[in-house]
Amino acid sequence: MSDPHQTKPEDRLLRWLHPGQFNWEENRPTSAAFKDPEMSIDILSMTTVPGSYERAKKLGKNAVASFSYQQVIDLGLEVKHDPIEGNDAHALVLGKKTNSISKKLASSCQVEVYPPENISK
Amino acid sequence: MATITSFSSNSNVYSDNLYSYLDNPPELLRNSYELVQINTLNICSLPVPEKSFDWKDNQNTFQRLIHLADLPDKWDGYSAPKFSRHQINRAIEIFQSIQDYSKEFKIDWKKIEPFIAPSSNGSILFEWSGKRFDLRNLEIYVPLEIKQSLEYLKTDIGLNHDIEGEFQASQISDLLDWLVKI
Numbered sequence: 139m140s141d142p143h144q145t146k147p148e149d150r151l152l153r154w155l156h157p158g159q160f161n162w163e164e165n166r167p168t169s170a171a172f173k174d175p176e177m178s179i180d181i182l183s184m185t186t187v188p189g190s191y192e193r194a195k196k197l198g199k200n201a202v203a204s205f206s207y208q209q210v211i212d213l214g215l216e217v218k219h220d221p222i223e224g225n226d227a228h229a230l231v232l233g234k235k236t237n238s239i240s241k242k243l244a245s246s247c248q249v250e251v252y253p254p255e256n257i258s259k
Numbered sequence: 260m261a262t263i264t265s266f267s268s269n270s271n272v273y274s275d276n277l278y279s280y281l282d283n284p285p286e287l288l289r290n291s292y293e294l295v296q297i298n299t300l301n302i303c304s305l306p307v308p309e310k311s312f313d314w315k316d317n318q319n320t321f322q323r324l325i326h327l328a329d330l331p332d333k334w335d336g337y338s339a340p341k342f343s344r345h346q347i348n349r350a351i352e353i354f355q356s357i358q359d360y361s362k363e364f365k366i367d368w369k370k371i372e373p374f375i376a377p378s379s380n381g382s383i384l385f386e387w388s389g390k391r392f393d394l395r396n397l398e399i400y401v402p403l404e405i406k407q408s409l410e411y412l413k414t415d416i417g418l419n420h421d422i423e424g425e426f427q428a429s430q431i432s433d434l435l436d437w438l439v440k441i
Binding site: 154156157158159160161162163164166168169170171172173174175177178194197198199235236237238241253 | 314315316318323330333334335336337338339374376377378379380382384386388389390396398400410411412414421423
C-alpha cells in the first residue's frame with residue numbers, strides 16, 4: 139500500500155461505467171453512474187487510463203470517464219485516498235450526490251475509453 | 260428450461276404486475292410457451308444458454324426495466340446493490356403512467372419515451388435529456404427502498420437552472436406537463 143496521496147486541483151479522477159449507464163445513441167454517460175455517497179474512483183496521477191481500464195474489464199465494465207479534482211471541490215464534495223489490495227490509486231469521492239450534482243458530473247466528465255462495439259453485459 | 264423474459268412494449272400484453280403476468284400468462288402466450296417446450300424436448304435435451312441483455316442496442320424502456328432484474332449484486336464493478344422486484348414493479352407503474360399520458364395527449368411515444376439507466380446507488384433513472392429535449396431536461400429516480408420517495412430533477416437549459424425534489428407517483432403528469440408543454 140502506498141502513502142496517502144495529497145490530491146491536487148489538476149488531478150484527474152477516473153470512474154468506470156456499466157454499459158447500461160451509457161447513452162449509446164448520444165455517446166455520453168448518464169447521471170446514473172455518479173450517484174454513490176462514497177463513489178469509488180482511481181486517481182489518474184497514480185495509475186494510467188489503460189491500467190484502470192484493465193481493472194475495470196476484469197469486473198465486466200468496459201468504459202472509463204474522467205473528471206477533475208477541481209470540479210469535485212467546486213461541487214462541495216471531497217476526495218479521500220483509499221488504497222485497496224491491487225489498486226493503490228483507489229479513492230472515494232465523499233459527500234451527498236444530489237440529483238443536480240450527479241447530472242453536473244455526467245455532463246462535464248470526459249470519456250477516456252468508450253465502450254467497445256458488440257458488448258452487452 | 261427457457262424462461263420468458265421479453266415482451267414488446269407496444270403489445271399491451273403485460274399487466275399491472277410483471278411477475279403476476281409471468282405466473283398467469285394469457286392463453287396465446289401459454290400455448291406458445293408450451294409449444295417451444297415440446298420442440299426443445301424433442302429436438303435437443305441440452306439447456307440453451309441464455310443470451311445476456313443487450314444494454315447497448317436495446318433502448319426499449321420496458322425491456323430495460325425488466326432486465327434490471329438480471330443485474331447481480333455489485334453489477335457496476337463497485338458496490339451497487341441488486342434491484343428488487345418491488346422496486347422494478349414500482350418503476351413499471353411509472354412507465355405505464357407515462358404511456359397513459361402519451362395516449363391521453365396524443366404525444367408520439369418516440370418523442371416522450373424516457374431512457375432507462377441503472378444507478379450505482381441502487382436507484383432506477385428515467386431520463387429525458389439530450390437531442391430530443393433541447394429546452395428542458397427531466398430526470399426521475401425510483402429509489403432502492405420502497406418506503407423512500409420518488410425524486411425528480413428539472414433542468415431549464417436556457418436558464419441553466421435546476422430544481423429537484425420529491426413527488427408522488429400520481430404527480431407524474433405534472434412533471435411531464437412541465438417537460439413537453441411550452
